[in-house]
Amino acid sequence: MAEVEAVVAPGETIAELDVTRAWLIDPASGREGPGEIVVEEGRVGAVTWLDGTEADGIAPDGVIVAPGFVDLHAHFREPGFEQAETIATGSAAAAHGGFTTVCLMPNTRPAIDEAAVLVAVGQAAAASGSPVRVLAYGAVTHGRAGEELAALGELADAGAIGFSDDGSPVRSAGVLRNALLYAAMLDLPIVDHPEEQGLTGGAEANEGLVATVLGLKGWPAAAEAAAVARDIAVLADVVATEPRARLHLTHLSVAESIDLVRRAKAAGLPVTCDVTPHHLALTDEWIAGARRYAWQAEGVNPDPWRDRALVAGPFDTSLRVNPPLRRPADVMACLAGLRDGTVDAIATDHAPHTRVDKDVEFGLAANGISGIETALGLLLEAVAAGQVPLGRVIAALTVGPARILGSRLPAPIGLNEGAPADLMIFDAGDRWEVNETSLRSLGHNSPLLGRALPGRVLLTVAAGRVAYLDEADPDRD
């Protein structure tokens, strides 16, 4: 039985932490197994790996210690939409999800297209009192309008970790080409949201059986695959003259995209990608009222109507997201990409929205899922179902995104003796209910409300300070 003894106060430097007989995962060193960890005055004191009889009875089904997670893609809505989320509430939500570093997208109002906005975001993060590291992308184009390049150099100087017009794709291949070249000069990646908008005007749900039956305008897989193909072709063109160019494709969701990235990587192109937890578990069937995970619906011809899998009402707007939830086969392809390394990172695309924007007709609802707190739980469901090893999931939440951020990540990932503690502890054997009380985010737009997810986070420590503490059990032993 693992024991966690701690002398901690939220927001303060962690005074003392002693975890015995737990399961440690350290993707930086590639080690995973029974072990013990001690933290003193905010620094990792000792990491002990157990073996032989000492390790007996310790399995990855109880208390697990891992490095703090890094989210490559989140929306904290500040400035401009503070009723949906603020940097303070978003940071609290991140810590509840086990994340110690978040990378915010620049689609705020105003957009982060000049240094002053980026500086204001940094100030809000400092003022929040949360030790969660808040990093941010700058916009690729001015006002994210897809035409003139934003102040890329100034943004880089102010600490931008890359550039993205997320929410929209970088509109034209021409702009993308120039942006890749210019960002390469700054040694930063372009992060593209791949969507061929000529195929997605008015689109509501993944094109397929569910959208057809429900009369929703289809969002074809080809809209993503065509954009991925375009981006890769432009990257290949740029890399020929500028080898520092880097392209990251975010929230991939269809089998064809994964396959294109797999082939581009095999050809040696500097492309990376992430997928979201919801695209690794949920499917478009949920919009019809099914509540089964992709792997439960797998089969030659899954049809939630015929399978009598409809257990909830249809048209739940919390399921409306861009890119849309896809077919079970696409989810299985994303999981395969995660297993084989095609998918570098898991990013939440945490997109909180107010009730006003979600308690409306499906076709009028805002896109997005509030997902930073439910990421671990959904991924553990996939692990429990044998879809992906736990170590691979943790790597995709830590070292995977760290490699993409490179030197822009302030501290190395890992359970490193002597370094400031940056870790999270969760109980894989305990479930917690997702509801309006348990969520720290202001955005309650989650299709998982009312569901009990595995993997209760007990403690999150960022840069030696307590970011989240499970109040239900402060003196856990």
Added chain:
Amino acid sequence: MSLTIEPAGTSAAEASLPAPRWRHRHLLDLDGLDWSEIEVLLRTAEDMRGVLARPIARVPALRGRTVTILFYEASTRTRVSFEVAAKNLSADVVNITASASSVSKGESLVDTVRTIESLGANMLVMRHATSGAPYLAAETFSGSVVNGGDGWHAHPSQGLLDLFTMRRHLGDLRGRKVAIVGDILHSRVARSNIWALTAAGAELWLCGPATLLRGFEAWAGSWRGTAGGPDGRKGFVVTSDLRAALRDADVVMTLRIQRERQAGGLLPSLREYAARFGITRERLRGARPDALVMHPGPMNEGVEIAPDVAVGSGSVISEQVRNGVAVRMAILHLLSGTLAGSTAPVEGTARG
């Protein structure tokens, strides 16, 4: 579900069967109804036709109930049909059209429904341009919601009246060929007819230009598998071959083609549509000689249907309108039995 169709009025057989019950509070789609429930509705509609044939076509079944008709889309036919149906049942009727209400001031649907409820509505008939909107209303409204057409999704009363009309002429529809021709992709009528007609065991063909059929091949393919469709439904056929669709058809239903489809790049022109898919006397010769011709209206005569076909010998288009009132009376009557004050538990989910 059993697809057996019992002949009506055999009292001995009826007495031995457990009485089928209507348990839905809302009518939002036909995908949640099994055949026995559809039959209850059709039988009730038959009786409502009897009411309509009386010198005073009015009964007091909904006396003291208020039916609010909330239409966010222009429609004369369906709105008036529901209004006449409600009035024939002695309900008080309140009509709200989007342009005349605070909807145009940006009031949300949820607010509008709450207001309607506060004003004392017991039943809400709504039409909306967005698929699924009635489900949102049903989550808010404590009475019954009837979907009068939502986006491309469903038009359950139309599907039922089409089925009712076909059954009056053809009886048991098992093995009968029904061809629906036109803009299937954007048609809530087609979708509701798929659920209704496959439940009735008809051999259903959907036909139109490839751009207006997109996605339906996958739906048909799903039901073609060994497992078939939900509740043992047979699959249906999707084709752009009009001749094959019409061959030996017992029923030919055409759907309205909207001019926007041309602007949206889905069709070269309405003229070209008429030339390739318009139902003419000549083309109808491929169907059975006594084939029924149907159209949910309003018609573009000379585009999807030739004027002489619309009023020709097989046309039951006017009868569809009359049957629409009877079917909507049956819907309102059956739903009213599940309203507040009922002592039995009511299935109240939005699945309806």
Added chain:
Amino acid sequence: MSGRQIMTAEEIRRATIRISHEIVEKHAGTEGLALVGIQRRGVPLAGRIAAAIAEHEGVLLPVGALDITFYRDDLSLIAQQPLVKGTDLPFDLNGATIVLVDDVLYTGRTIRAAMDALIDFGRPRAIRLAVLVDRGHRELPIRADHVGKNVPTSREELVRVHLAETDGGDGVEIERPTPALAAAG
């Protein structure tokens, strides 16, 4: 539930014949007379009375069936909408003397609904009422012209009429719900 028989098949037969005589006697003949059974068990009863009249008068009276589903005023009190059984009135009501036929007369609400329904089809010269059992407890000022049997009951009791045409055999029983059922229902 415990049932106690209050009418046998033979008693039902005799009551039906007696009512058939009373109807003709009260009307002083059969001219302009028609029978209308209320769905469901009033319909076969009306048929039996008509057959008895045919036997002793040699005249086959018109017989109709009336469904009162749309006319009930107690819909909010019943669990679900009853299925419509159908109305069939194959004769002109205007000027006719109509004898409504039902199995049990209780609160009077069914008869009130039946009269409303009937009047929507025309204007009879008179409406009379014949029932197999009158169990009392009227809530409306309605009485029967012809009664097979008056049965004193309490409100908790149920009167069950079985007829061969609808139930496979003739008989009338009175049932008292067990306390548990009474509490539940």
